[in-house]
Amino acid sequence: MGLIDKAKNAGEDLKGKAKEAAGKSTDNERLEAEGQRDQAQADLKQRGEQLKDAGDDVKDAFKR
Template sequence: MGLADKARNAGEELAGRAKEAAGKVTGNEELEAEGRAQQAKADLKQAGENVKDAFGA
C-alpha cells in the first residue's frame, strides 16, 4: 500500500506542477496558486509516508 500511495502523491505533485505552469503561461494567478497548493499537499502526504516508512508502519 505504501508504494501505491507514493505513486499517487507523485502524480498529484505532477498535476500541481502542470496547473502552476498553465497558470503562469495564461496569466491565471488563481490556477497558478491552486497548482502550488496541490504540490504542497502532495509534499505533505509524501512526508507522512516517509514517517510511516521510518517507523515501519
C-alpha cells in the same frame, strides 16, 4: 511507503506542476496558486508516509 501511495503522490505533484505552469502561461494567478497548493499537499502526504515508514523501521529494530 507503498508503491500505490508513491504513485498517487507523484501524480498529484505532477498535476500541481501542470496547473502552476498553465497558470503562469495564461497569467491566471488563481490557477497558479492552486497548482502550488496541490504540490504542497502531495509533498506533505509524501513526508507523512516517510515518517510512517521510519516508525515502522524503529518498531522492527526493537523486535530483534
